Amino acid sequence: MKAAVLNEQPGGLDIEDVVIDNPGPGEVLLRVMGAGLCHSDLHYMEGIFRSKLPAVLGHESAGIVEAIGEGVSYCKPGDHVICCLSIFCGQCKQCLSGHxxxxxxxxxxxxxxxxxxxxRRHDGTPIDQFARLGGFAEMMLVHQNALVKVTNDMPLDRAALIGCGITTGMGAVFRTAKVPPGASVCVIGAGGIGLAAIQAARIAGAVQVIVVDVSDEKLEVARQLGGTHVVxxxxxxNVVEAVKELSDGGVEYSFEAIGLKATAEQAFNMLGVGGTATVIGMVPPKQVLEIRGIDLLAEKKLQGSMMGSNQFRTDMPAMVSMYLDGRLKLDEMVSARLSLEEINEGYAAMKRGEVTRQVITFD
Ligand SMILES: NC(=O)c1ccc[n+]([C@@H]2O[C@H](COP(=O)([O-])OP(=O)(O)OC[C@H]3O[C@@H](n4cnc5c(N)ncnc54)[C@H](O)[C@@H]3O)[C@@H](O)[C@H]2O)c1
Ligand SMILES: [Zn+2]
Ligand SMILES: [Zn+2]
Structure with a gap:
């Protein structure tokens, strides 16, 4: 099967013909129908985060079950599924305590x-699956606990986006920060993750959703999806002063969806008294963030969010329902559909900041 392989860091992706095994115990083989381009893969292509090599990148995918291994009880061939990198064992302390x-x-x-x-390669060299998924490929072989079934009327190219970006952005709002109705919110970065956070803030009933980005086109999309003010x-x-002016001295909830020191610090500094900043962006591993200690006396909080603190087997079907009933806008978020061969151009366009979400389709 065809797959996009990262062979060196930094480096682009090579389209290669690779061998995929048959499903072993607990495993499921899928035909991929949609694979979203998330900025996290780009961080690994750029070498900002280290990865095992060679590796098939991609972790935002949806598809149709082709075959199941021994002991798989969750799904059967023909089922439509979304993949999630939050693969759970169901037995450890984190899993059993709701995380x-x-x-x-x-x-x-x-x-x-x-x-x-x-x-593996035809010569037997093992190939890693990024995030134990490896979604930039025609087929995927994953553990059954990496999957959630979805209704057949959900288009699978848009279902793919729920696999990471939508769950991460919406989950940061619903689950990590628990934004209540009436809140004032600021989202910094209106890419795939930020636009999902903006939509979740609208659905949660935030009265003010300020959006910060460097692209007027992104800010226009953000307005259509729930942004009430843009910067x-x-x-x-001064971004912080601009947001404070719009929010009567500071917002109650801020979200950083880029992964930079400057914007993570802006997220904290734009809070009003008692506010909570949630950093979603992947800040480089050695980067230290600086905040003023005195702000802690004002009960300002800085927290991270991993994959939107999800419980994806229940969260993702709810997001599918919100798409099907019109509350969650996904069609508007897809700025391009690409073939697997066009993946490097897709990432170049993301790097230039030109696109909202791009998805690879396999027809
Ligand atoms: N925490 C998690 O579990 C998790 C999951 C998925 C992705 N992420 C991370 O979230 C981040 C965003 O991912 P994405 O796919 O939405 O990326 P993206 O490239 O689609 O979006 C980033 C946005 O930030 C804007 N931007 C860049 N610099 C800016 C600045 N200085 N000020 C304001 N706006 C600026 C860009 O114009 C763009 O719209 C990445 O770091 C990604 O790795 C984290
Ligand atoms: Zn992602
Ligand atoms: Zn576990």
């Missing part, structure tokens, strides 16, 4: 040490 996205026992949902790799960071002297 399956923080599962501490990945060995329980991986092949045993020494077993053949799920993906172009490249056109104001």
């Amino acid at each position: 399956p996205y923080r599962c501490s026992n990945p060995a329980a949902t991986s092949r045993p040490k020494g077993a053949p790799s799920r993906l 172009n960071a490249s056109k104001v002297d």
Whole structure:
């Protein structure tokens, strides 16, 4: 099968013909129908985060079950599914205390040490699956606990976006920060993740959703999806002051959806008394963030969010319902459909900041 392989860091993706194994115990083989381009893969292509190599990147996918391995009880061939990298064992303390996205026992949902790799080259060289998914490929072989079934009337190219970006952005609002009705919110970064957070803030009943980005086109999409005010960071002297002015001294909830020191610090500094800043963006591993200690006396909080603190087997079907009833806008978020061969151009366009979400389709 065809797959997009990262062979060096930094580096682009090579389209290669690779071998995918048959499903082993607990595993499911899927035909991929949609694979979204998330900025996280780009961080690995740029070498800002380290990855095992060679690796098939991609972690925002939806598809149709082709075959199941021994002991798979959750799904059957023909089922439509979304993948999620928050693969849960269901038995560790994190899973059992309501935090399956923080599962501490990945060995329980991986092949045993020494077993053949799920993906390999024709010469036998093992190929890693990024996030134990490897979604930039025609087929995927994953553990059944990486999947959620969805109704057949959900278009699978848009279902793919729920696999990471939508769940991450909406989950940060609903689950990590728990934004209540009536809140004032600011979202910094209106890419795939930020637009999902903006939509969740609208659905949660936030009265003010200020959006900060450097692109007027992104800010226009953000307005259509729920932004009530926009700030172009490249056109104001001081983003924090601009947001404070719009929000009567500071917002109650801020979300950073880029992954930079400057914008993560802006998210904290734009809070009003008692406010909570949630950093969703992947800040480089060695980057230190600075905040003023005195702000803690004003009960301002800075927190992270991993995959929207999701419980994806229940959250994703709810997001599908919100798409089907018109509340969650996904059609408007897809700025391009690409073939697998066009993936490097897609990432170049993301780097230039030209696109909202792009999705690879396989027809
Ligand atoms: N925490 C998690 O679990 C998780 C999950 C998925 C993605 N992420 C991370 O979220 C971040 C966003 O991902 P994405 O796919 O939405 O990226 P994206 O590239 O689609 O969007 C980033 C947006 O930020 C804007 N931007 C860039 N610099 C800016 C600045 N200085 N001020 C204001 N706006 C600026 C860009 O114009 C763009 O609209 C990435 O760091 C990604 O790795 C985290
Ligand atoms: Zn992602
Ligand atoms: Zn677990």
